[in-house]
Amino acid sequence: MTAAIQAQPDERVAKKSLTDRLVVRPEIGALLGAVLVFVFFSVVTGQFLSPLGVATWLDDSSTLGIMAVVVALLMVGGEFDLSAGVMTASTSLVTAILATQAGWNVWLALLVSLAFALGVGAFNGWLVMKTGLPSFIVTLGSFLALQGLNLGVTRLITNTVQVSGMRSTSGYESAGGLFASTFDIGGTEFQSSIIWWIVVTAIAAWLLVRTRFGNWIFAVGGSQVSARSVGVPVVRTKILLFMGTALGAWLVGSINILRFASVQANQGIGLEFQYIIAAVIGGCLLTGGFGSAVGAAIGALIFGMARQGIVFAQWNSDWFMLFLGIMLLAAVLVNNAFRRRAERVRR
Amino acid sequence: MFSFKKLAGVAAIAAAGLVLSACSGPSADNSNSSASSPAPAAPSSGGPLKVAVVTHGSAGDAFWNVVKNGAQQAGKDLNVGVDYYSDGDPGNQAKLIDNAVAQKVGGLVVSMANPQALQTSIQNAVKAGIPVVTINSGEDSSAAFGAIAHVGQSEGLAGQGAGQRLKAAGKTKLLCVIHEAGNIGQNQRCDGAKQTFGNVTTLQVDISNPTDAQSRIRGALQSDPSIDAVLALNSQVAARAVSAAKEANSKAQVATFDLNADVVAAIKDGSILFAVDQQQYEQGYLPIVFLKLYKENGNTIGGGHPVQTGPGFVDKTNIDTVAPYAQRGTR
Numbered sequence: 001m002t003a004a005i006q007a008q009p010d011e012r013v014a015k016k017s018l019t020d021r022l023v024v025r026p027e028i029g030a031l032l033g034a035v036l037v038f039v040f041f042s043v044v045t046g047q048f049l050s051p052l053g054v055a056t057w058l059d060d061s062s063t064l065g066i067m068a069v070v071v072a073l074l075m076v077g078g079e080f081d082l083s084a085g086v087m088t089a090s091t092s093l094v095t096a097i098l099a100t101q102a103g104w105n106v107w108l109a110l111l112v113s114l115a116f117a118l119g120v121g122a123f124n125g126w127l128v129m130k131t132g133l134p135s136f137i138v139t140l141g142s143f144l145a146l147q148g149l150n151l152g153v154t155r156l157i158t159n160t161v162q163v164s165g166m167r168s169t170s171g172y173e174s175a176g177g178l179f180a181s182t183f184d185i186g187g188t189e190f191q192s193s194i195i196w197w198i199v200v201t202a203i204a205a206w207l208l209v210r211t212r213f214g215n216w217i218f219a220v221g222g223s224q225v226s227a228r229s230v231g232v233p234v235v236r237t238k239i240l241l242f243m244g245t246a247l248g249a250w251l252v253g254s255i256n257i258l259r260f261a262s263v264q265a266n267q268g269i270g271l272e273f274q275y276i277i278a279a280v281i282g283g284c285l286l287t288g289g290f291g292s293a294v295g296a297a298i299g300a301l302i303f304g305m306a307r308q309g310i311v312f313a314q315w316n317s318d319w320f321m322l323f324l325g326i327m328l329l330a331a332v333l334v335n336n337a338f339r340r341r342a343e344r345v346r347r
Numbered sequence: 348m349f350s351f352k353k354l355a356g357v358a359a360i361a362a363a364g365l366v367l368s369a370c371s372g373p374s375a376d377n378s379n380s381s382a383s384s385p386a387p388a389a390p391s392s393g394g395p396l397k398v399a400v401v402t403h404g405s406a407g408d409a410f411w412n413v414v415k416n417g418a419q420q421a422g423k424d425l426n427v428g429v430d431y432y433s434d435g436d437p438g439n440q441a442k443l444i445d446n447a448v449a450q451k452v453g454g455l456v457v458s459m460a461n462p463q464a465l466q467t468s469i470q471n472a473v474k475a476g477i478p479v480v481t482i483n484s485g486e487d488s489s490a491a492f493g494a495i496a497h498v499g500q501s502e503g504l505a506g507q508g509a510g511q512r513l514k515a516a517g518k519t520k521l522l523c524v525i526h527e528a529g530n531i532g533q534n535q536r537c538d539g540a541k542q543t544f545g546n547v548t549t550l551q552v553d554i555s556n557p558t559d560a561q562s563r564i565r566g567a568l569q570s571d572p573s574i575d576a577v578l579a580l581n582s583q584v585a586a587r588a589v590s591a592a593k594e595a596n597s598k599a600q601v602a603t604f605d606l607n608a609d610v611v612a613a614i615k616d617g618s619i620l621f622a623v624d625q626q627q628y629e630q631g632y633l634p635i636v637f638l639k640l641y642k643e644n645g646n647t648i649g650g651g652h653p654v655q656t657g658p659g660f661v662d663k664t665n666i667d668t669v670a671p672y673a674q675r676g677t678r
Contacts, residue, residue, distance in 0.1 A: 052449035060442050151528050151551065162531045164463040167376035177372030184371070189471075192370070256438055258373060260464035266528035267436060311446045317432050320406065 024342045026283030027295030029335030033281065034302050036334065037327065041309035048312045051188035061304025062193040063088075063252045065297045067271070068278035069197075069204045070248030072296035074241045075279050076208065078221035078288025079128060079135040081245040083120070083143040085271030090146050091117050091253030092263040093154055096163035099172075106171035106258075114250050120146070121246025125239030135242075147269060154265040164262030172258070179251075180259035193255050197297065200248065204293035217241065221288030278303050281331050283339070302331050373467070396454060396642055397428040398635055399447035402483070403440055403460040403530075404433045405555065409607050410581055410627060414483070416676050417631025418456065425639050435527070437464035444468040447477075454478050454638035457494075458630075459485025460530050466492060478641050480634035483627070484532040486653040495641055496649045498633050500625035500657035502532040505604070506539020508658045509578055509623050513602055514544050516620060518576035521547045522567055522599070526554040526584050533580050536604065540578055548574075557587055564591035574599050582607035582622070589618045606661060611673045614666045624669075625657030628677045 022028055041048040048057070067084055074081055091113045098109035124142055128135045154161060166172055179196075182189040208214040216237045219227035228234050257263050280286065281302055282295025306327040310320055400418045404411030415431045422429035430452075432443045437460070445468050447455055455477050459465055462485040472479055473493035481489040481497045489497035513521060521544050523537035528551060541547040550567050552560035568574055568591060577592065577599050579585035585603030592599045602620045603610060605627070613619035633654065640646040648654060661669050672678035 047450045050449060052445075056442060056445045056449050059445065060439075063438075160531060160534050161525075161528055162461055164461075167374075167463070172375045173372055176375075177370075181370055181372040259467070260438055260441065260461075261373070261466065262437070262461055262463035264437060264461055264528070264530075267438075308442070308446055311432060311443060312450060314430050314450075317430070318406070320432075 023338070026290060026292040026339075027298055028283075028342070029338030030282045030295045030298040030302065030331070032338060033331035033334045034298050034305070037302050037305050037309070037331065041305060041312065045309065045312040045314075048309055051186060053308075053312060055188050055190045057304045057308040058194050059191045059304075060308050061301045062191060062197040063255060064271075064274060064278060064303055065197040065300030066193070066200045066252050066255075067245075067248050067275045068282065068296040068300040069201050069293045070245045071272075071275040072279035072282060072284050072291050072293055073204055073208060073217060074245050075276070075284045075286070075288060076221045076291040077217045077238060077241045078224065079238060079241065080139060080276065081124065081242060082136065082139040082272045083124065083146055084139075084245045084249050084275055085268045085273075086143050086146045086150065087117060087120065087246060087249035087268070088253045088256065088271065089150055089263060089265070089268035090120075091250040092257040092267070093150055093163060093265065095254060095257050096166060096263050097154070097157055099169040100163055100165045101157055103169075106166075106169050106175040108171075110175060110254055113253070114247075117246040117250035117253075118243050121243035122239055124246075125242030128242070129235045129238055143272065147266075150267075151265040161265045162262055166257060166261040175254075176258040179255045191259070193259075196251065196255065197300075200251070201293055201297040208293050213237070213240075218289060221290075223289070274303065277328060281328065281335060283335065299331075303328070395426050395428055396639060397430070397450075397452050398422070398454040398456060398638055399443075399450070399452045400429060400431045400456040400631070400634075401440060401443045401447060402431075402433040402458040403435055403437070404458070405435045406433060408554070408581075409583055410605050413676055413678070414627045414631040417628040417633075418635055419631075420677075421632040421635035425635060427635055427639055429635060437461040441465050441468040444472060448472045448475050451475075452477060453642060454480070454635075456480050456482055456634040456638070458483040459488060460532060461485075462488035462492070469494070478638055480637050482630045482634055484530075489653065490651055495647050496634070496637050497653040498630050498637075498656060499653055500655060501653065502535035503539040503542075505623050505625065505658040506536035506541075507543045508539075508660070509536070509602060509604070510540035510543035510547075512621060512660065513540070513576050513578070516576075516600075518544075518600070519546060520571075520574045521576045521578055522564070522571075522574050523547050523549045523578045524552055524560075524564060524580060524584055524588060525549055526552050526560065526580060528553075536580055537578070552584065552587075554581070554583065557583065560584060561587040561591045561594075564588050565595045568592060568595040568597040568599055572597065576620075577601045579603040581605050582610045585610050585619060585622075586613070589613055593618075606669065606673045606678050608673055611666060611670045614662060615670070617663070621660050621662035623657065624659040624661045624678065626659055626678070627656065629656040 047053045094113035094116050095109045098104045099106050124139055128138050181192045216232045219232045220234050220237050224234055278299035279296040281299030284291030310323050402411055418429050434440045455472050459481050469479055469492045479494040481494045483499045486497045486499055525533045537549050552563045575598055577588045579588045582605045586609040588601045600620050604623045606622050606624050610622050637648050669678055
């Protein structure tokens with residue numbers, strides 16, 4: 001900082017040093033946690049770093065990551081979406097039922113399930129804004145309702161609880177090429193969901209920090225009242241955010257149905273909390289107004305690396321959840337320590 | 348172990364990730380494109396055989412615990428390393444299979460509650476030269492995916508058997524309790540019972556919430572007093588159904604699939620009519636034997652047909668023989 005008086009820039013827009021700029025980023029703690037988990041399993045297990053091993057944990061992280069990123073945007077906006085997990089199954093089911101039972105072209109079925117997802121998302125958002133109830137409660141309701149719909153409609157139409165037979169529908173190969181192909185690097189097959197994950201993360205990050213809409217998200221999450229009084233369209237922003245999580249769920253649901261060619265009526269239950277955990281590891285606050293899309297993606301990466309790393313380490317699977325819980329807690333603690341430091345820098 | 352060479356490798360992979368070299372979509376069904384069985388592996392060398400068992404049971408499920416015990420006992424008896432993993436979500440199960448392939452296991456045992464979802468992963472394992480034995484469910488897809496054998500019980504047949512026995516016992520209306528919403532085998536059991544019994548209604552309960560399961564069964568019995576039989580599809584649900592029938596003062600008698608200590612006691616005191624026993628211990632134990640024989644002697648078993656472990660029926664006549672085995676978690 002120069003002490004010159006002439007043309008002294010306002011200290012709020014002054015240039016900070018690189019380390020200071022890094023340390024205040026919400027995702028830096030998650031990044032450190034990810035490096036820790038990565039190094040740990042690379043040292044402890046033999047196959048974690050093999051190309052096939054890397055493909056496995058990136059694959060595991062990718063669909064979780066897509067959802068973690070859109071859920072992170074919503075959480076920065078100060079809301080939760082507990083229906084996000086079951087939504088991934090609902091969209092799969094809509095696509096699969098239309099394609100296999102009604103004989104539609106897959107692309108058309110995908111369009112209808114997209115419309116369905118956006119409809120439910122908009123309804124969630126509208127209900128939250130209309131009633132003023134916490135989104136935790138509203139989306140808990142839609143979570144249960146969708147769970148029932150998934151099972152009820154599936155059994156009603158197919159008389160069973162799995163919809164399969166996607167591989168013989170029209171347009172399966174072309175749709176699969178877009179959503180569920182694999183790409184080959186050095187003889188190892190990687191799932192294209194990894195690319196989707198990177199693309200979604202990039203778009204969300206750009207949206208959050210480079211656009212006016214991103215400012216609105218921070219504003220409504222920080223303080224709804226202040227946001228409204230400075231002219232931010234609060235209702236529109238929040239409804240769009242809920243539609244965003246539904247859109248993400250549709251993407252993941254489409255990837256799943258085209259990759260696995262079948263869907264179970266009870267899929268996706270309980271995943272909503274994994275999305276929230278991943279977003280929180282990535283630096284999102286439960287209270288809203290703070291967080292990052294890249295951080296949520298890294299949070300999902302930690303989750304995926306831990307989940308597959310435990311298997312690579314061949315630890316007794318009876319204790320699997322305990323290991324996972326401790327790992328995640330450790331990641332959050334590292335993250336938290338970092339945030340404390342960041343807050344000191346900021347002042 | 349960790350090394351800079353590996354790090355460089357990962358960096359290369361990450362860099363290459365930005366440049367897609369070859370991209371391939373999933374393949375559609377071309378009617379009967381069945382994978383050919385892999386050629387028997389060369390005689391194994393270096394260390395004991397390692398087998399990964401990947402099932403769709405939820406962690407802590409009594410039925411799958413017996414399967415796990417069977418696999419682990421076989422591992423001990425035959426000097427085979429056995430790792431057991433399970434996940435009820437088919438996508439996660441597929442990833443666990445991919446993980447086992449990445450670990451280069453010597454053999455793979457998979458339960459296929461949702462065959463289509465596991466198809467790619469299992470075929471990749473077969474392509475990598477790993478012999479696969481499927482267990483418990485998915486017998487129709489087993490050979491087509493390239494598995495060397497299937498060990499299980501045909502669900503439809505077992506359901507038909509249960510329906511027949513209940514009809515013979517003079518029952519007129521049956522409640523069939525499904526406890527895993529996504530499990531196709533459970534639907535096949537109820538459908539099988541419907542074929543031989545006739546008047547069957549199904550009820551959905553959640554296995555992970557026993558209180559809720561019991562009250563739902565109780566509610567169903569209270570709201571329809573004409574129900575005189577309940578068919579539970581697993582031993583935990585059976586115990587809940589017995590309590591529910593007592594609470595509802597219903598005349599309904601319970602029959603069940605699978606055994607555990609509670610069911611044994613209930614068969615002894617007459618509150619459960621019979622249990623359809625698919626002897627799942629064998630579903631854990633036998634695949635390890637098969638894989639060892641295949642690895643060391645090129646043997647296959649079953650002649651392309653599933654190896655049936657059931658249905659066996661356990662009732663008052665043979666309960667005393669079976670009871671001690673159920674007590675120790677092997678029946």
